[in-house]
Amino acid sequence: MFNMPTTARSWGLAGVLAVAATLAACGESPTKKVDMKSYAEKLAASLSKICPVAKPDDMTAFDKCRHGMGTGDENLALNDNVVLWGGEQPKLGWDKKKLAYIKSDFWRSTYFSLFMFSGKQKILGEGPEGTTIVSIEAYFRNALPPGAYPYPFWHHGDKWVAYETANEIRFYLGADGKAKFVTRAHEGSYDNRGPWAWAPVKPPAFDGQWMWSDDKGQTQPYITLFSEQYSAGNPHLARLDETYKTVALAMRGGDCMACHAPDGHKIMNRLTMLMTPRHAASEIDGILKSVRDNKMPQTEKGDPKAMDPKLKNELLITGEAFKKAIEEANAWERKNQPKNKPTS
Ligand code: HEC
Known part of the structure; x- marks a missing residue:
């Protein structure tokens, strides 16, 4: 099944044993079962x-x-x-x-x-x-x-x-x-919820917006912004925000949020959300591919829907610029803040 290459001899015993061990592992169980x-x-x-x-x-x-x-x-x-x-x-x-x-x-x-x-x-x-x-x-x-x-x-x-x-x-x-x-x-127990009294919270009224400005003018949900994901010193932060804004505008033109926001479950069981900066960033490869391949946008019945070529072009160009900013921001982070793991 396996012809030992003649050069293997020059690897020394450890190398040969490592190869043998790998082969044995592959042969016996392709997926490692856990206890x-x-x-x-x-x-x-x-x-x-x-x-x-x-x-x-x-x-x-x-x-x-x-x-x-x-x-x-x-x-x-x-x-x-x-x-x-x-x-x-x-x-x-x-x-x-x-x-x-x-x-x-x-x-x-x-x-x-x-x-x-x-x-x-x-x-x-x-x-x-x-x-x-x-x-x-x-x-x-x-x-x-x-x-x-x-x-x-x-x-x-x-x-x-x-x-x-x-x-x-x-x-x-x-x-x-x-x-x-x-x-x-909900079928578990509340016994370990802590020694303090638990109370239900009445959330604010929903006004139809997935993102909003609070009374201090701060964009919310703050947790979906790049400033929460990357270090303050990351030199690519401003470009991330700018390129996101342009791609978000193009996606709005393509009506993507009609389906790719939390209420999109009306249309699909398995939902990909794109309505905030970090949601969109995490899916940038899928966005570019599905638009390039004319799979998106689609109709409610699931048929591809033609997109104005100018808008499609704009979405691809702004999307590529956004992708590049994400990659550079990630590379900076890996190099300068290796403990932070902002991979999407
Ligand atoms: C009418 C509803 C609808 C609209 C509008 C729509 N989509 Fe989709 N999208 C879907 C559905 C349904 C799926 C799941 C398709 C599947 O699983 O085959 C999907 C899947 C996707 C996926 C995940 C698939 C993958 O390969 O990663 C991405 C990304 C996506 N759409 C991006 C977009 C973008 C960008 C737009 C706007 C240009 C858009 N969609 C417009 C319904 C829609």
């Missing part, structure tokens, strides 16, 4: 260390959590690329659940870090698609300022209440320990 029990324990322990239960309005704890996310074992369960995330929706089969596609690192710092973890976990059994369901006890930070949430979770019906009363996050893990999807649910 779910110890894996779940590790996951919950890591989360409770980085994001322990605190008061739901504790900004210091929140900031520590979102900046610490990604440094510990909680990473094990995330795919390198994307998380499928949403409410549990127990009555719907897995393929009918309305879930959002979100890049893993963006999800970790802006959605996942809105939760606090007690360290408790349990294995709930088998899920769809050959998954094992691991429930991690989790409580939602419901008393942060409105701009700390990546979009107004109070935009529709009981969604805010569903978030604020969640008490577990369920990881649907493949045999390799990577999450096929992740949900929030």
